[in-house]
Amino acid sequence: MAITRRFFRPTWAEVHLGALRENLRRFRRRMPRATKLLFVVKGDAYGHGAPRCARAAQQSGLADWLGVSSVEEGVVLREAGIRLPILVLGSLYPFESFLAAVEFGLTPTVASLDSARRLVEVARRRGRRVRCHLKIETGMGRIGMSPAAAVEAARTLAEERLVAVEGVYTHFSCADSDSKFTAEQLRRYKQALADLARAGCVAPLRHAANSAAALRLPAARLDLVRPGLAVYGLYPGFVPVLSLKSKVVFLKTVPPGAAIGYGATFRARRRTRVATVPLGYADGFSRRYSNRGEALLGGRRCPIIGNISMDMLMLDATAAPGARVGDEVVIIGKQGREAITAAQAAAVVDTIPYEVTTALTGRVPRAYLL
Ligand SMILES: Cc1ncc(COP(=O)(O)O)c(C=O)c1O
Numbered sequence: 001m002a003i004t005r006r007f008f009r010p011t012w013a014e015v016h017l018g019a020l021r022e023n024l025r026r027f028r029r030r031m032p033r034a035t036k037l038l039f040v041v042k043g044d045a046y047g048h049g050a051p052r053c054a055r056a057a058q059q060s061g062l063a064d065w066l067g068v069s070s071v072e073e074g075v076v077l078r079e080a081g082i083r084l085p086i087l088v089l090g091s092l093y094p095f096e097s098f099l100a101a102v103e104f105g106l107t108p109t110v111a112s113l114d115s116a117r118r119l120v121e122v123a124r125r126r127g128r129r130v131r132c133h134l135k136i137e138t139g140m141g142r143i144g145m146s147p148a149a150a151v152e153a154a155r156t157l158a159e160e161r162l163v164a165v166e167g168v169y170t171h172f173s174c175a176d177s178d179s180k181f182t183a184e185q186l187r188r189y190k191q192a193l194a195d196l197a198r199a200g201c202v203a204p205l206r207h208a209a210n211s212a213a214a215l216r217l218p219a220a221r222l223d224l225v226r227p228g229l230a231v232y233g234l235y236p237g238f239v240p241v242l243s244l245k246s247k248v249v250f251l252k253t254v255p256p257g258a259a260i261g262y263g264a265t266f267r268a269r270r271r272t273r274v275a276t277v278p279l280g281y282a283d284g285f286s287r288r289y290s291n292r293g294e295a296l297l298g299g300r301r302c303p304i305i306g307n308i309s310m311d312m313l314m315l316d317a318t319a320a321p322g323a324r325v326g327d328e329v330v331i332i333g334k335q336g337r338e339a340i341t342a343a344q345a346a347a348v349v350d351t352i353p354y355e356v357t358t359a360l361t362g363r364v365p366r367a368y369l370l
Pocket residue numbers: 040089171209210211212226227228229230
């Protein structure tokens with residue numbers, strides 16, 4: 001008998017590329033026509049799978065740029081045949097990675113004076129014109145140069161005609177929560193741009209805004225916006241792209257007092273229908289959902305009972321009396337009239353939707369819907 005399936009364990013993430021394209025369209029519609037869009041696909045496209053998401057964006061013609069966190073992430077995209085310009089958003093260290101960035105046609109971020117000097121060396125060695133974006137620190141406290149250091153870096157780069165400053169950017173820390181602080185960051189950034197202009201550095205791409213800033217603060221849109229969250233449908237007003245699904249693999253009814261899971265942290269108070277689902281913390285589904293989360297079964301919300309194991313969890317399926325082995329379970333997504341969003345799931349364990357989707361490990365196959 002020929003075995004044709006690669007995946008037998010019925011746990012998977014559905015990634016709806018049509019929804020992703022729709023979100024790109026919606027996002028673009030809300031931006032001025034001339035504003036370019038850099039789609040952030042770092043962290044394996046927030047767990048959605050970077051090569052497929054990047055290809056969908058490229059084919060749709062709705063993204064002008066892609067953003068990754070490291071050279072490694074950029075190389076994966078180049079090897080998958082992605083031709084869009086790719087900005088490496090992270091600070092490049094060790095500095096040899098500048099060489100690799102240039103080799104693979106990735107645009108590096110220069111976030112320190114030291115790295116500006118190293119990029120000049122790389123350009124000289126390669127004897128090839130290199131582009132970069134300067135990163136300005138305005139209040140995120142992560143990576144980036146003070147305005148004075150940026151001016152110094154721009155001068156260093158200008159000495160070497162092989163290096164062009166194509167962009168100057170910053171990043172907001174509270175665009176979704178503190179409009180005053182965001183406005184202050186924007187003010188500091190514009191001051192840095194003015195300092196750079198006085199030193200003769202005027203970059204064609206000035207950018208600052210992530211999803212929240214681009215949608216809430218029109219003044220932050222500038223030449224290019226850098227959404228991630230909204231394109232994955234993890235921001236209000238956009239269509240969720242990822243659903244996490246599994247199936248019931250074992251079903252039983254237990255008497256009052258029965259213990260469920262490691263540590264016997266759950267005891268049945270009544271006769272309880274218990275469904276076992278093959279999803280655990282080795283799939284990236286946090287153990288913090290133990291006795292707290294919910295999943296959809298038979299169109300009903302069913303509580304997670306007991307501790308999450310490495311490979312399985314249990315649901316109180318009493319609310320879904322018709323449930324059978326093989327029935328679909330939705331952990332994130334829609335079933336019937338019910339839905340659990342990544343944001344709702346994140347709130348249960350006091351985290352953010354970014355962490356919920358990026359946490360999903362390689363053991364969870366991604367099924368792409370076109
Ligand atoms: C530098 C930078 N720009 C843009 C984004 C996209 O942010 P969001 O997913 O909130 O739109 C990120 C993500 O963290 C980032 O680090």
